[in-house]
Amino acid sequence: MTWKTCTYSGWGRALTATGDIARPERASVLAKLPAAPAIGNKRSYGDAPLNNNGRVIDMTRLDRVLDFDAATGVVTVESGLTIGELARLFAPKGWLPPVMPGTGFATIGGCIAMDVHGKNHHHIGSFGQHVTAITLLQNGKQRRITPKDDTLWRATIGGLGQTGVIVNTSIQMLACKGDVMMVTERRVDGWDEHIVQLDASQASYTVGWIDATARGDALGRGILEEGETGAGLVPKPNPSKSVPFNAPHFALSKPIVRAFNAAYFRRVPSDGRTVVKPIQDFFFPLDRIHDWNKLYGKRGFHQFQCVVPLDQADALRAMLEKIANSGLASPLAVLKRMGEGRAGYLSFPMEGYTLAVDFPNRAAACELIGELEDMTTSAGGRLYLAKDALATPEQMAAMYPELPAWQKAVTKADPTGALATDMTRRLNLRNT
Amino acid sequence: MSDTWIILGATSAIARAFMRDRAETGATLILCGRDMDDMKASAADLHARGAADVHVMALDVRNAKTFTPILDLAANQHGMLNAAVFTGSMPDQAVIDADPSLIDGVIMDSFTGPAQFLQRLAPMMEVRGGGAVVGVGSVAGDRGRLGNYVYGAAKAGFATYMSGLRNRLGRSGVHVMTVKPGPVDTAMTWGLDSMPFMTTPDAAAHDISKGLRKGRNVIYTAGIWRLVMLVIRNVPEPIFKKLSI
Ligand SMILES: Cc1cc2nc3c(=O)[nH]c(=O)nc-3n(C[C@H](O)[C@H](O)[C@H](O)COP(=O)(O)OP(=O)(O)OC[C@H]3O[C@@H](n4cnc5c(N)ncnc54)[C@H](O)[C@@H]3O)c2cc1C
Ligand SMILES: NC(=O)c1ccc[n+]([C@@H]2O[C@H](COP(=O)([O-])OP(=O)(O)OC[C@H]3O[C@@H](n4cnc5c(N)ncnc54)[C@H](OP(=O)(O)O)[C@@H]3O)[C@@H](O)[C@H]2O)c1
Helix, strand or coil, rough: CCEEEEEEECCCCCCEEEEEEEEECCHHHHHHHHHHHEEEECCCCCCCCCCCEEEEEEECCCCCEEEEEECCEEEEECCCHHHHHHHHHHHHHHEEEECCCCCCCCCCHHHHHHHCCCCCCCHHHCHCCCEEEEEEECEEEEECCCCHHHHHHHCCCCCCCCCEEEEEEECEEEEEEEEEEEEEEEEEECCHHHHHHHHHHHCCCEEEECCCCHHHHHCEEEEEEEEEEECCCCCCCCCCCEHHHHHCCHHCCCCHHHHHHHHHHHCCCCCCCEEEEEEEHHCHHHHHHEEEEHHHHHHHHCEEEEEEEEEHHHHHHHHHHHHHHHHCCCCCCEEEEEECCCCCCCCCCEEEEEEEEEEEEEEEHHHHHHHHHHHHCCCCEEEEECCCCCCCCHHHHHHCHHHHHHHHHHHHCCCCCCCCCCHHCCCCCCCC | CEEEEECCCCCHHHHHHHHHHHHHHCCCCEEEEECCHHHHHHHHHHHCCCCCEEEECCCCCCCCCHHHHHHHHHHCCCCHHHHHHCCCCEEEEEEEEHCCHHHHHHHHHHHHHHHHHHHHHHHHHHHCCCCCEECCCHHHHHCCCCCCCHHHHHHHHHHHHHHHHHHHHHHHEEEEEEECCEEEEECCCCCCCCCCCCCCHHHHHHHHHHHHHHHCCCCEEECHHHHHHHHCCCCCCHHHCCEEE
């Protein structure tokens, strides 16, 4: 049958939708479906991939490599292919996806529709900046677009799938030395040092892992990880494990979280270390435990991710202080420095610092996130739609000044609103 | 010199996963089926995954004329020849009840079509004295059930054919393996009532490859279905006829 009625959710599992899902396995089947929003692997945390009481098209079975030019490194793929599989296939040939988010399960369609960023954003920009062509399906008609299609292009990249179904994509891959990573890990004792180290890092890939439970002098302590691609032999990646059922509450209780973070911090010797890792272990460390989102139990969790301009590092510190003092946050927050690169009207990146923190879905945490959102707005920063489940329409308008331009292009591309999702409705993104 | 795999029903999701597995071993693949555009897309994909060479051939198992070009191509391949059958169709039992003439097609897609093809390929494999034949049947062929007994009958016929072919080709060193999947999460089962012990195309392909490595005769995928079907096959007919499972 074409449609299957399901109740489904994003990665955070706090919001759910019930509706019909089609999952075409070939392009000819996709072409005959009525217009509906496309979804990937639902690795967005909130309601971007949800359409309650409506239909969605699951693209994950349209996952083939259609063309590869070994001379230029341009690859054309169906948009349901995952970024992890793209990396696995091409790294041994000397090419990596130019930008990789923290999960290998994100599809290429999802990477475009969120204009994702990676640990190399400060050098190379966002995913969309490396896309050279997109085939869109709009009301049953295919249309190939390139950066020359100025407004439609910028409304599509980072555009939450609202301009049409992304069917195929051409990507300029990044030449790499091989399929292993040389990773240097260093302990960082506190916030100021973390910022200094991030500013000073010359590495191709840089990320700061923060212990969001550390307070006082230890606020912002964590591990700075820097990586370069390399060639050589490493042990095979560990097979992934899965979480078979919803975890009980105590799994993420305060003492366990504290103990985990302290152990995580201390695993790196005080004078640092350099290790060789398979690329997936460096780029997608969390994927090694399948369905780890179930650790948060049935109620799910939220991730708060914001970016603030460079001169607002103190505002970010104040947010972290609030988070640490609340005792509500989960193990392992992420701190990164971002460059300016962005390719769409609604792309998240701006030059500055980005912080991402997980919270179990509880009333107190939602309230805290609300405060953090306001602090983000006051700092001239913005929230990431791939993570958001709680923001308001007013906040979006303030954070995304190009929203009206996006709306204009989207209204033209999808006049009937057939591609609207729970997220576009909650945030009134399409201004209806 | 690479192995050659002839894939009948190359547009099936299980076939796609199996072909990817073969491509990573550096095999040559001959994709046979009806949807040429889809097979072209798969051919590009398999190239990128390491296949030595990929051919796309039109095949309708209901039309034996389409076999000749494929067999000619196979004859020209060096190295061992192998074949895997994924064709099959499962119209709703109610649709068949309304138009019993559909039964012929169901039998052709799952059984007599691929059997006629394999019958023509067999001598070539005997001469080369090796290679493997994989035939995908179904647990539905293990016992006739209310919901899909025409499909089940076709799969049962095919399983019996495969067992005979094994008896014949085993003498020439050809490995013949029958695969009996339980429910697999593909377009064929999408949106049907939820089914127990559902497996994925990737896991099914993995089981097939493992069965080939180990030289197995009959495999179930997911493996638990061997046990389930053992039980179901042994329910006495007076009781079974009253069940609707
Ligand atoms: C553990 C983890 C780590 C992460 N790390 C990062 C990170 O470092 N950097 C970062 O930027 N993001 C990160 N993310 C977020 C993730 O990369 C994005 O949410 C991404 O969009 C997920 O891809 P998906 O295929 O699951 O898309 P989904 O979540 O299913 O969909 C996302 C959006 O894309 C649209 N969409 C999907 N496919 C198509 C298509 N074919 N055509 C049109 N529209 C489509 C959907 O409608 C939806 O609006 C992380 C997520 C997780 C779970
Ligand atoms: N999915 C399950 O739960 C399940 C369970 C047990 C057994 N199986 C068996 O597994 C095999 C693969 O199934 P699937 O799940 O991947 O579903 P599928 O996509 O429907 O696969 C069936 C394949 O058979 C092909 N085919 C049908 N009639 C044909 C004909 N006359 N000539 C040429 N090709 C023909 C189809 O080609 P077109 O693309 O041209 O239609 C398609 O590629 C089938 O034999 C099926 O019976 C499946």
